[in-house]
Every structure is written in C-alpha cells, then in structure tokens.
Amino acid sequence: xxxxxxxxxxxxxxxxxxxxxxDGSAVPFGDDMAALPGAPGQLLWSTxxxxxxxxxxxxxxxxxxxxxxxxxxxLSDCAAMGAVPVAALIAIALQNDLTMADAVAIxxxxxxxxxxxxxxxxxxxxxxWDRPTVISITIAAALPEERPPVLRSGLRPQDRxxxxxxxxxxxxxxxxxxxxxxxxxxxxxxRLTPTAMIDIxxxxxxxLDRLRVASGCGIVLESRLLETVIHSDARQLADxxxxxxxxxxxxxxxxxxxxxxxxxxxxxxLLAGLPLREIGRATDDIDGxxxxxxxxxxxxxxxxxxxxxx
Amino acid sequence: xxxxxxxxxxxxxxxxxxxxxxDGSAVPFGDDMAALPGAPGQLLWSTxxxxxxxxxxxxxxxxxxxxxxxxxxxLSDCAAMGAVPVAALIAIALQNDLTMADAVAIxxxxxxxxxxxxxxxxxxxxxxWDRPTVISITIAAALPEERPPVLRSGLRPQDRxxxxxxxxxxxxxxxxxxxxxxxxxxxxxxRLTPTAMIDIxxxxxxxLDRLRVASGCGIVLESRLLETVIHSDARQLADxxxxxxxxxxxxxxxxxxxxxxxxxxxxxxLLAGLPLREIGRATDDIDGxxxxxxxxxxxxxxxxxxxxxx
Numbered sequence: 001x002x003x004x005x006x007x008x009x010x011x012x013x014x015x016x017x018x019x020x021x022x023d024g025s026a027v028p029f030g031d032d033m034a035a036l037p038g039a040p041g042q043l044l045w046s047t048x049x050x051x052x053x054x055x056x057x058x059x060x061x062x063x064x065x066x067x068x069x070x071x072x073x074x075l076s077d078c079a080a081m082g083a084v085p086v087a088a089l090i091a092i093a094l095q096n097d098l099t100m101a102d103a104v105a106i107x108x109x110x111x112x113x114x115x116x117x118x119x120x121x122x123x124x125x126x127x128x129w130d131r132p133t134v135i136s137i138t139i140a141a142a143l144p145e146e147r148p149p150v151l152r153s154g155l156r157p158q159d160r161x162x163x164x165x166x167x168x169x170x171x172x173x174x175x176x177x178x179x180x181x182x183x184x185x186x187x188x189x190x191r192l193t194p195t196a197m198i199d200i201x202x203x204x205x206x207x208l209d210r211l212r213v214a215s216g217c218g219i220v221l222e223s224r225l226l227e228t229v230i231h232s233d234a235r236q237l238a239d240x241x242x243x244x245x246x247x248x249x250x251x252x253x254x255x256x257x258x259x260x261x262x263x264x265x266x267x268x269x270l271l272a273g274l275p276l277r278e279i280g281r282a283t284d285d286i287d288g289x290x291x292x293x294x295x296x297x298x299x300x301x302x303x304x305x306x307x308x309x310x
Numbered sequence: 311x312x313x314x315x316x317x318x319x320x321x322x323x324x325x326x327x328x329x330x331x332x333d334g335s336a337v338p339f340g341d342d343m344a345a346l347p348g349a350p351g352q353l354l355w356s357t358x359x360x361x362x363x364x365x366x367x368x369x370x371x372x373x374x375x376x377x378x379x380x381x382x383x384x385l386s387d388c389a390a391m392g393a394v395p396v397a398a399l400i401a402i403a404l405q406n407d408l409t410m411a412d413a414v415a416i417x418x419x420x421x422x423x424x425x426x427x428x429x430x431x432x433x434x435x436x437x438x439w440d441r442p443t444v445i446s447i448t449i450a451a452a453l454p455e456e457r458p459p460v461l462r463s464g465l466r467p468q469d470r471x472x473x474x475x476x477x478x479x480x481x482x483x484x485x486x487x488x489x490x491x492x493x494x495x496x497x498x499x500x501r502l503t504p505t506a507m508i509d510i511x512x513x514x515x516x517x518l519d520r521l522r523v524a525s526g527c528g529i530v531l532e533s534r535l536l537e538t539v540i541h542s543d544a545r546q547l548a549d550x551x552x553x554x555x556x557x558x559x560x561x562x563x564x565x566x567x568x569x570x571x572x573x574x575x576x577x578x579x580l581l582a583g584l585p586l587r588e589i590g591r592a593t594d595d596i597d598g599x600x601x602x603x604x605x606x607x608x609x610x611x612x613x614x615x616x617x618x619x620x
Contacts, residue, residue: 012436015414019421020431034433038396038452039349047448048435049401086348091359091446104325111330121330123344125358125446126322136401136435136446138357142348 028214031152032080032198033141043086044149045140046077052132056176058095063102065176066135067109073201074139075117075180076256080199082150082189083141085119085182093127093134106135117182147189155196155215155261157284162276164188165257167204168234168249175254184275185258191270196261203253203305204229204279208289210303211259212282219289221280221301226250226291229277253305338524341462342390342508343451353396354459355450356387362442366486368405373412375486376445377419383511384449385427385490386566390509392460392499393451395429395492403437403444416445427492457499465506465525465571467594472586474498475567477514478544478559485564494585495568501580506571513563513615514539514589518599520613521569522592529599531590531611536560536601539587561615 017029026035033046050073052058056066071088078085090110094103103126111121119139143149155161164181181199188194196215200207212219226246234248260276280292290298327339336345343356360383362368366376381398388395400420404413413436421431429449453459465471474491491509498504508521522529536556544558570586590602600608 012410012413015410016417016434016436019414019417025432029433034397034399036349036353036397036450037430037432038353038450039346043346043348043353045355045399045448045450046433046435047399047401047446049403049437049444049446051403051437051439051441051444053441054403054437054439087344087346089344089355089357089448091357091448093359093361093364093444100322100325103322104329107326107329120347122335122347123339123356124326125356126319126326127359127361127364128319129361129364131361131363131441134359134361134403134444134446136357136359136444138355138399138401138448140346140348140355 027149027151028153032077033083033149036140043140043142044081044083045138046074047136047138048073048077049134049136051134052095058133061176063105064109067106068113069176070135070137071110071113072178072180073256074137075113075119075182076199078139078141079181079185080150080197080258081141082147082185082194082197083143084186085117085139085141087120087122088114088137088139090121090124091136092124093129093131095133096128096130098133110137144186150189150194150197152196152198152211152214155211155217155282157217157282158264159195159261159282160264160266160278161219161280161282162260162262162278163200163204163229163257164260164275165255166229166231167200167255167257168231168245168252169237170233170252170254172233172237174233178256180256181258188260188274188276191274192262192266194260194262198259200255200257200259201253203251204259205250205289205301206253206303206305208259212289215282218283218286219280220283220286220298221289221291223291223293225279229279250301251305337459337461338463342387343393343459346450353450353452354391354393355448356384357446357448358383358387359444359446361444362405368443371486373415374419377416378423379486380445380447381420381423382488382490383566384447385423385429385492386509388449388451389491389495390507390568391451392457392495392504392507393453394496395427395449395451397430397432398424398447398449400431400434401446402434403439403441405443406438406440408443420447454496460499460504460507462506462508462521462524465521465527465592467527467592468574469505469571469592470574470576470588471529471590471592472570472572472588473510473514473539473567474570474585476539476541477510477565477567478541478555478562479547480543480562480564482543482547484543488566490566491568498570498584498586501584502572502576504570504572508569510565510567510569511563513561514569515560515599515611516563516613516615518569522599525592528593528596529590530593530596530608531599531601533601533603535589539589560611563615
C-alpha cells in the first residue's frame with residue numbers, strides 16, 4: 001500500500017494547476033467551468049461527480065432526487081459563469097443492488113430537471129459494480145449575446161458582494177432539491193455587469209475565500225447583513241445541535257446559491273427586484289475575509305467548509 | 311434494500327434510449343460519441359468511466375498507466391467517429407489511501423497521452439472517499455473538413471469489413487498501453503469513405519453485433535481471415551488457459567482497435583498501406599453474425615464479450 005499522506009484539496013489542485021494549465025484559455029484553470037477549445041468564445045464545459053455515502057446516502061431518498069442533484073450541481077456551475085446550459089452527458093457506476101427501475105429513475109431525475117432548462121442528457125456511459133454508486137455529469141453551456149464568462153477572479157476593491165439566497169442547513173434536504181440559480185444568474189448578467197461569481201458548494205466561508213484568492217483582494221462582511229442570509233434550515237439545525245445558526249450559514253455548504261460581486265457605482269434602480277442580498281464589500285485594506293461586528297471590530301473568518309481531502 | 315433484478319446493459323440502454331432520445335441530433339443515441347448542441351456540425355463529445363477492480367487493479371501498475379487508460383478509451387471513441395480530439399475534462403473519486411503523488415500521476419498519465427494528440431485536460435472535479443478509485447473523463451472532438459461523423463448505423467450489405475489491428479489477450483497488459491487509433495482513423499477517413507465504425511471495447515463479437523444491429527444487416531466473417539487478426543497475446547493466453555486463441559480474439563475485449571466498414575467498390579490502390587485487415591462482409595442474406603469455415607459451413611457467432619450487468 002502507498003503511505004497515507006497529509007493532503008488537502010487545494011494543495012492537490014495547486015499541483016494539478018502546475019501540470020495542466022495551458023496558455024490561451026479564456027477561463028483560468030480552476031474556475032467553475034472551462035472554455036471548450038474547438039468552439040472558441042462560444043461554449044464552456046465542466047464536470048461534477050457525486051458519490052453515494054459522500055454526497056448522498058443510498059436508500060435515504062428516491063433515486064430521482066439523486067439524479068436530479070447530479071445534474072443540479074452542474075447547472076449551478078453554468079449559473080456561476082452566467083452561461084446558458086445546453087446539454088449534458090452522464091457517466092455512472094451503479095451499485096449492483098440497484099434495480100433497473102432505480103437506474104432509470106436516476107436518469108429520469110436528471111432528465112426532468114434538465115428539461116426545465118432545455119438542457120438534455122444526450123449520451124453517457126453505464127457501468128455497474130459492487131461498490132457505492134457514482135454519478136459523473138459533464139455539462140456544456142453557451143455564453144449569451146457574446147458576453148464574456150463571469151470569472152472568480154474579477155472582484156475589485158470596493159465591489160459590493162451579494163448572495164442570491166439564504167444559507168445553511170441544506171443537509172435537512174435542500175441539498176437534494178435546490179433550484180440552481182441559472183435564471184437568476186442570466187437576469188443578473190443581463191441587467192448588471194457582475195465582476196465575479198461563484199456558486200456556494202462548500203460553504204460561504206470557503207467559496208468566498210476562493211473568490212477572494214482568485215481576485216487578489218480582501219473582503220469585509222457585515223454581521224448585521226449576514227443575519228439576513230441565515231436560512232430557516234440553519235436555525236432548525238442550530239436548535240438541534242446547539243451550534244449557532246450563523247455558523248451553519250457560513251460553513252455548511254451545498255447551498256448552491258451564488259456569490260456575486262457588483263461594481264460599487266451600480267444604481268439601486270438596477271438592483272431593485274433582483275434576487276440579491278448584500279453581505280459585504282471587497283477591499284484592499286485587509287487580507288482574507290473578516291466580519292465587522294455591530295461595534296466595528298473585525299473578526300477573521302476562517303476558510304473552513306465542506307472540503308474533500310480533509 | 312431494493313430487490314436484485316435480472317438486467318443487462320443493453321436492456322438498460324434500451325430503457326434509457328426511450329427516456330433520453332431527442333429529435334434532431336446528428337448522431338443517434340448510443341453511438342460512440344454524441345453531437346454537442348450549441349456547436350452544430352462542429353463538435354462531438356462523449357464520456358467514459360473506469361473503476362478500480364473493474365477496469366484496472368489498484369496497485370498492479372503505475373498510476374500513470376491508469377490515467378493514460380482513462381484518456382485512451384475516450385480517444386478511442388473519437389477515433390471511432392473519425393473525429394479529431396480537442397480537449398478533455400477529468401472527474402475523479404480518489405481512494406483515500408492514494409498519495410498526492412499518486413493523484414498527480416493519474417493526471418500526468420492522461421495529460422501526457424493527450425499531449426501526443428494536442429488534446430489537453432482543461433478542467434475537472436477532484437473528490438476523495440474510502441472506496442476504490444473512479445475516473446470519469448469527458449472528451450470533445452472536432453469533425454475535420456466538415457466531414458460527417460462515421461456512425462455505427464451506416465453499414466450496408468456487401469460492404470467489406472476490416473479491423474485496424476490484431477485482437478485478444480489485452481488483459482496481459484495491452485489494455486493499459488494500447489494506442490488509440492486516432493491517427494489511423496483520420497487517415498482512413500481522408501482516403502476512403504467508411505460507411506460505419508466502432509471501437510472494440512467489449513470484444514469483436516459483441517461490438518460487431520452492436521454495429522450490425524445499429525445498421526440493420528447481417529455479417530459473414532471468414533474463418534481464414536479471422537486467423538490473421540489473432541494477437542500474439544491471445545495465443546499466449548491460450549497457452550496458459552487452454553482455450554482457443556480465436557476465442558480470445560473474438561470475445562476478450564479492451565482491444566480498442568476499430569471495426570471499419572468500407573463500400574465494396576473501393577479500389578485496392580486506396581486500401582494499400584492503410585492499417586486495415588479484412589475479416590468479412592456485410593450481407594442481407596442472414597441475420598446476426600456468422601463465421602464461414604474453410605468448408606463453407608456457417609456457424610453463428612454469439613454476441614458475447616465483456617459486458618456490464620452480466
């Protein structure tokens with residue numbers, strides 16, 4: 001056996017970046033989607049995998065919801081780039097004890113959600129084994145009206161930072177049933193010019209840190225604003241486990257809301273009616289992410305969340 | 311638990327076809343690659359997954375070779391469509407006992423093979439768990455000179471049938487080191503007009519049957535010609551296990567050579583120098599695939615090979 005090694009997802013991705021980064025891409029390595037060579041300026045693509053026992057528990061929910069989630073997390077990546085999903089492929093390793101009906105249900109769950117976005121499953125690869133089920137979906141998306149993709153790296157000091165919805169406690173069920181923010185992202189991108197976006201897969205604290213690192217600036221969150229983005233699920237979970245609801249909102253992950261950076265001079269008229277809740281601002285005065293309390297004191301927010309390789 | 315059900319890969323794919331087939335695609339559902347909507351007439355894409363314990367054994371070979379195979383089987387799909395690979399995405403579930411170096415080696419193995427075809431890994435998704443490693447690669451490919459893709463369904467009665475190389479015994483190591491027939495396919499497509507192609511992943515008998523079913527015709531193989539496509543690995547394996555070498559050539563799978571249908575009127579001049587070995591002809595006189603012996607008798611060839619859901 002190979003020895004067990006201390007490792008983190010970020011460290012691995014850094015190593016892979018050094019290996020895999022290629023010049024000339026319209027999108028930096030490690031963003032939510034990659035530019036698809038061969039369709040320059042037209043198409044993005046990305047892939048996301050879910051595994052039984054890690055991202056869902058086999059038998060805890062209808063298989064339709066598992067298939068739905070497998071596609072939804074990919075649709076969320078399209079949202080994060082401001083792109084329109086166009087089609088998907090599904091590769092699957094089915095645990096042997098699944099029935100044919102279960103296998104069809106997984107595909108139907110993905111297909112039904114995709115249909116709502118005119119994003120169809122157009123092919124795939126079907127395997128079986130005696131291990132937990134793994135589903136890997138790859139999605140392609142188009143950039144409307146020749147708009148550039150919204151990257152993680154575009155946040156600038158003074159930009160206002162928003163999220164598209166309330167956060168925390170998704171484990172109570174929302175992680176299976178969330179609405180990927182595709183329509184919201186397209187509306188935001190058609191009315192405003194967001195400087196940066198990312199979807200919240202691993203928690204606000206961790207994904208905000210990814211945005212900040214990619215953009216090279218600091219972020220100050222206002223605690224009074226954070227109070228407004230705590231999901232009722234986070235409060236329910238806090239009642240159950242005694243941890244503060246805000247902690248759940250900051251660190252739980254699988255919210256699949258978007259973090260959106262908007263230039264400071266945006267008019268309130270343009271913001272009105274958009275599903276955006278403000279949480280803070282970018283800054284070049286500090287490093288990292290800090291939370292400003294009611295008394296003005298700053299407290300660092302650790303980039304801790306759901307992370308593989310913990 | 312859900313009850314165990316008799317099932318086969320083909321039965322599941324038939325069920326999925328009914329669910330997922332969408333009108334207007336340039337490529338029928340279930341071919342080696344799918345048309346990529348949003349890039350009409352330009353791009354194909356497909357996905358193939360390999361799992362430790364099924365497609366490779368963890369620890370039996372360098373991880374570079376596992377990564378190489380994960381990409382090579384996808385490059386083989388491009389070859390089967392007569393398309394030029396342009397880029398790939400890699401999604402991975404790494405077993406926890408892999409080191410960082412192992413994880414990098416997997417990516418390097420894929421990247422190095424891809425580099426030989428100017429087909430780069432441009433993104434991916436990295437996960438870890440305590441189960442066997444799963445690697446899912448998605449590849450995109452372009453059709454050169456506006457040629458249509460070569461489908462499985464185009465074989466016509468009287469077409470001559472060739473393979474691009476010798477078959478059988480790939481388990482002795484070739485399944486990890488094979489050369490995907492991308493260059494060969496492009497050369498064949500630039501000089502000839504193949505009516506149908508498929509790559510041999512699950513064995514000549516099974517993949518030839520898929521070609522035949524998709525095309526709606528029968529096939530007669532000549533036993534004297536089949537003798538010329540038995541790989542030395544098949545003979546070596548036959549020496550070890552006492553089964554006929556021809557059986558290995560017909561049923562082992564993971565050869566990743568191409569089956570190629572060519573119109574009957576092709577000139578021998580055009581064929582000369584191409585890596586094509588003739589094995590038989592398409593026909594509308596019979597159903598299924600039959601082997602004609604030296605004495606003229608026909609023996610049905612069962613479509614048996616490596617198949618998931620056995």
